[in-house]
Amino acid sequence: MTFPTNPIVGDTFTSDDTVWRFNGRKWDRTVIGSNNATRYADHNVTTSLLNRISTLEALLDKVLIIE
Numbered sequence: 001m002t003f004p005t006n007p008i009v010g011d012t013f014t015s016d017d018t019v020w021r022f023n024g025r026k027w028d029r030t031v032i033g034s035n036n037a038t039r040y041a042d043h044n045v046t047t048s049l050l051n052r053i054s055t056l057e058a059l060l061d062k063v064l065i066i067e
Contacts, residue, residue, distance in 0.1 A: 001015050003020070003022075003027050007022040007027075008021065008022070009022060009024045013027065013031070017059065023061075027058070028054070028058070028061075029050070029054045029057075030054075
């Protein structure tokens, strides 16, 4: 997957049925569609699991960001 170069905060990128949003530092998954069946090492990663991981990433970003 190749994200756009020179994004600005709030830009979105869609790959398959997953939407990514640029937060100024990195691309965050914001929507993972119901048809998204991502495979890693021959194991299916469910949409539910990806949504939970995304939620945890967002919580960690809030706790670990020191400005």
